[in-house]
Structure formats: C-alpha cells, structure tokens
Amino acid sequence: MxxxxxxxxxxxxxxxxxxxxxxxxxxxxxxxxxxxxxxxxxxxxxxxxxxxxxxxxxxxxxxxxxxxxxxxxxxxxxxxxxxxxxxxxxxxxxxxxxxxxxxxxxxxxxxxxxxxxxxxxxxxxxxxxxxxxxxxxxxxxxxxxxxxxxxxxxxxxxxxxxxxxxxxxxxxxxxxxxxxxxxxxxxxxxxxxxxxxxxxxxxxxxxxxxxxxxxxxxxxxxxDYKTALASYQRKIEIREDLVLAAIMNGAGSVPEITLNPIIYPSLTDPVFLQFETWMIEHHVNSLLSRGLIEEKKKRYVAL
Ligand SMILES: [Zn+2]
The missing domain is CATH 3.60.15.10 (Ribonuclease Z/Hydroxyacylglutathione hydrolase-like)
Known part of the structure; x- marks a missing residue:
C-alpha cells in the first residue's frame, strides 16, 4: 500500500x-x-x-x-x-x-x-x-x-x-x-x-x-495540469488522424479498421476488442460529422 x-x-x-x-x-x-x-x-x-x-x-x-x-x-x-x-x-x-x-x-x-x-x-x-x-x-x-x-x-x-x-x-x-x-x-x-x-x-x-x-x-x-490536459486531449486528435488514415487506405467499416487496432495495439482479448470497436465508432461518427468521410454503399470513404 x-x-x-x-x-x-x-x-x-x-x-x-x-x-x-x-x-x-x-x-x-x-x-x-x-x-x-x-x-x-x-x-x-x-x-x-x-x-x-x-x-x-x-x-x-x-x-x-x-x-x-x-x-x-x-x-x-x-x-x-x-x-x-x-x-x-x-x-x-x-x-x-x-x-x-x-x-x-x-x-x-x-x-x-x-x-x-x-x-x-x-x-x-x-x-x-x-x-x-x-x-x-x-x-x-x-x-x-x-x-x-x-x-x-x-x-x-x-x-x-x-x-x-x-x-x-x-x-x-x-x-x-x-x-x-x-x-x-x-x-x-x-x-x-x-x-x-x-x-x-x-x-x-x-x-x-x-x-x-x-x-x-x-x-x-x-x-501543471493545464499543460498535461492539453497533451492528453491531443491523443484524441492523433487517434482520429489514424482512423482517417485507415479509411484512406481502404478500411471501409469499423471491423476492417479494428483489424489493425488503434486504441489497444496489442489487442487479444474480446472484451478489449469491444472497447476498441466502441471507441472507433465514436471517431467514425466524429469524422462523418466533420465532413471528412462519407458513407457510400455502406462503406466509409475519405472525401
Ligand atoms: Zn471510468
């Protein structure tokens, strides 16, 4: 203790x-x-x-x-x-x-x-x-x-x-x-x-x-928590860039994106795959709302 x-x-x-x-x-x-x-x-x-x-x-x-x-x-x-x-x-x-x-x-x-x-x-x-x-x-x-x-x-x-x-x-x-x-x-x-x-x-x-x-x-x-919060927040943007890059490289769905996990890179556990999936879904929705990707024939494509 x-x-x-x-x-x-x-x-x-x-x-x-x-x-x-x-x-x-x-x-x-x-x-x-x-x-x-x-x-x-x-x-x-x-x-x-x-x-x-x-x-x-x-x-x-x-x-x-x-x-x-x-x-x-x-x-x-x-x-x-x-x-x-x-x-x-x-x-x-x-x-x-x-x-x-x-x-x-x-x-x-x-x-x-x-x-x-x-x-x-x-x-x-x-x-x-x-x-x-x-x-x-x-x-x-x-x-x-x-x-x-x-x-x-x-x-x-x-x-x-x-x-x-x-x-x-x-x-x-x-x-x-x-x-x-x-x-x-x-x-x-x-x-x-x-x-x-x-x-x-x-x-x-x-x-x-x-x-x-x-x-x-x-x-x-x-x-010095204000500086620490700024770099903490930046991790969201880094993840979002990685999700966008995966879509630009042809991953057109959340299961395809999670084939190369972004949040938990050494992912082996199904529970953590579920957490990864939910986090990636939030990023996909964020990219959709920002107009950086769109859904075409049920696949995500970068704009
Ligand atoms: Zn908590």
Missing amino acids: THVELADGIHVVVGGSFPRCNSIVIIDEEVVVIDPGCGIEDLRAFLMTKNLALNNIGTVILSHIHPDHITHAARLNRLSRCRIAANEITAPLFNDKEKMKEFLGFHRANPVRPLWERLVNSKMFGALEEGHIDEELGDGDKFALGKHTLRMLYTPGHLPDHMCIEILEPNLVFAADIDLTEFGPYYGHPNSSIPEFQDSIMRLQHNDYDGLISGHLGSPLVK
Whole structure:
C-alpha cells in the first residue's frame, strides 16, 4: 500500500492503473472515501496508520459507475454501515446492476457480456453486487465535513455520469477518469462522447486549481495540469488522424479498421476488442460529422 498526503487530512491511497484506481481519503469530523477502487485491504492498511478502521468511514462518494471505481463500495457499506453517495445519473445504475450493464453497452444480447462480467468479477470485487445509494449529489452540490468542503462538478464524456470532485480547501480537484494517463482519454462505451469529453477537459482548463488528482496515475497529484490536459486531449486528435488514415487506405467499416487496432495495439482479448470497436465508432461518427468521410454503399470513404 502506498499513499500520498496532499494536505492536512487529505490523502490518496494509490491504486494506480486499471483495474485498480486511486482513492481519496479525507479525515475530518467524518472520514470520507472517494472511489474505493484502491481495494479494501489497502484502505484498511492506510486507515490503521491513522489509528482508524474501516468502520470509521462515514461516507463513500462515487465519481461514476465504472466497476473499477465502485468496487468494494457495497462491501464497505456492509462492514462499516457507511453511507454511499453518488450523482443522480449514477444512483439508479448503482441501485440496479442490470441498468448499469445496459448503460455500459453490455445488454443481454451483447455476446461479449459474459466475458466482461468475468473480467469485472475477477478483478473488481463486488462491483456487480446490488447496493443502494443513500444520498444523491448533483452538479454544484457541496458536501461539508468540518474543515473541508467538497463540490461536485459534472464532467461527462468518459461516461454521461462522470463527475469530478473539487476539494475547495486546499483548492484541488479529483478528476477521476480525466486521469492524464499515457493511454489518453477513454470513451469506450456507446454512450461515451468525444465532444463532451473535450468540453469537460476545457472546463477543467478554465478552472484554477492548485493541482489535479488523477484517478489512475501512480503519482496522483499533477500541479501543471493545464499543460498535461492539453497533451492528453491531443491523443484524441492523433487517434482520429489514424482512423482517417485507415479509411484512406481502404478500411471501409469499423471491423476492417479494428483489424489493425488503434486504441489497444496489442489487442487479444474480446472484451478489449469491444472497447476498441466502441471507441472507433465514436471517431467514425466524429469524422462523418466533420465532413471528412462519407458513407457510400455502406462503406466509409475519405472525401
Ligand atoms: Zn471510468
């Protein structure tokens, strides 16, 4: 277990890269955990260093419905009787995991669904268990816990329910999956949106924080986050150029484009082929809307 103290009472327990994620732990009049994806044992080990235990956790806040971020929430609720809070889009999905699966594109007719469920069940403990959201937090809502105040900031695109959480003292933002990783922005579900992701990146760039906390970086605090966001955003354009190049070289459909994967170059897993396919579909739609390609006789051609 590694952790970083960002300020008095504000800590990150480092989960790191997918399928784990970084968890924020705020120790104030109440102990609050944002996204328990670091794993319950690491959370327990960290709390012990502060003479606290899991049953001292008062509230778990979820940034969005992705399994790597909600993993362990239901178990924490059982162990500590903590409340679970999420925004009004995430809440009904957390309360009904069939709705969550459909929201993520894994409806019953999707042949990849059993493999995805196996991946989630093996790597993201309890993420598909039924649970209950106790408190809904909307865009701009504040959550006060003594010396610290949190404020919710909707940042859709990655998924429609994605939100960042501003920590008003000491002026930081937990940006969840606007994570500034080398991989770049992830929009691998049917309801993800490249334009909304770009708007959300711009929204963070316009706000002046003292630092951005990534949901997945091993060194989670990024002080020069505006520069980092600019190169993060550029990965979208690079991918779009690669998709356009593939179409110019004769790939006329999404399956033909994914024969040479762009997002996951060493792709072997059918679940990741599904994510690749959804991401490429977003790029194809973007190229169509920008008038750079068109569909002729059910094949994409460059203009
Ligand atoms: Zn996510």
